[in-house]
Amino acid sequence: MSRTILVPIDISEMQLTTQVIPHVQEYAGREVAMIHFLAVIPDHSYFAAYGLEYTTIAPERSQREANALETLNELVKQFKLPEGRVKTHVYSGAPKDHILRVADQINADLIILASHRPSMSTYLLGSNAAAVVRHAKCSVLVVR
Ligand code: ADP
Numbered sequence: 001m002s003r004t005i006l007v008p009i010d011i012s013e014m015q016l017t018t019q020v021i022p023h024v025q026e027y028a029g030r031e032v033a034m035i036h037f038l039a040v041i042p043d044h045s046y047f048a049a050y051g052l053e054y055t056t057i058a059p060e061r062s063q064r065e066a067n068a069l070e071t072l073n074e075l076v077k078q079f080k081l082p083e084g085r086v087k088t089h090v091y092s093g094a095p096k097d098h099i100l101r102v103a104d105q106i107n108a109d110l111i112i113l114a115s116h117r118p119s120m121s122t123y124l125l126g127s128n129a130a131a132v133v134r135h136a137k138c139s140v141l142v143v144r
């Protein structure tokens with residue numbers, strides 16, 4: 001069976017990415033799969049980083065997306081997957097909305113994500129992970 005897998009990546013949290021690598025490799029090796037990686041740039045991130053002056057400092061959205069795509073492509077190399085099986089996507093907005101939308105669009109069979117940031121240890125599931133588990137139409141593998 002050929003599978004389509006979606007792996008949402010928070011490019012600012014390397015540890016979360018490291019956590020999911022062996023799980024993605026396992027699925028990739030087991031079946032012929034197309035693996036889509038998705039990074040979403042939250043709308044508020046530049047505002048949070050730079051405060052009120054963000055409008056003058058923040059790069060244009062297209063520039064931010066280009067930078068994020070470059071970072072994502074670099075990260076994806078660590079998964080050591082065959083190039084023909086990998087696609088990368090970047091969008092700006094709410095991570096959970098784009099994760100669910102792209103899952104539908106690519107007809108994903110499985111979404112693989114990490115449960116939450118290590119610093120948020122009191123939560124069992126982060127807000128994006130929780131929304132994806134609740135609303136996704138396909139199976140979701142939550143890596144702890
Ligand atoms: P926390 O609230 O602790 O950050 P999240 O639910 O946001 O937890 O993160 C869990 C998982 O959700 C991440 O491992 C990642 O797969 C996905 N995720 C979170 N933020 C993003 C983002 N900006 N882009 C893509 N995926 C994301």
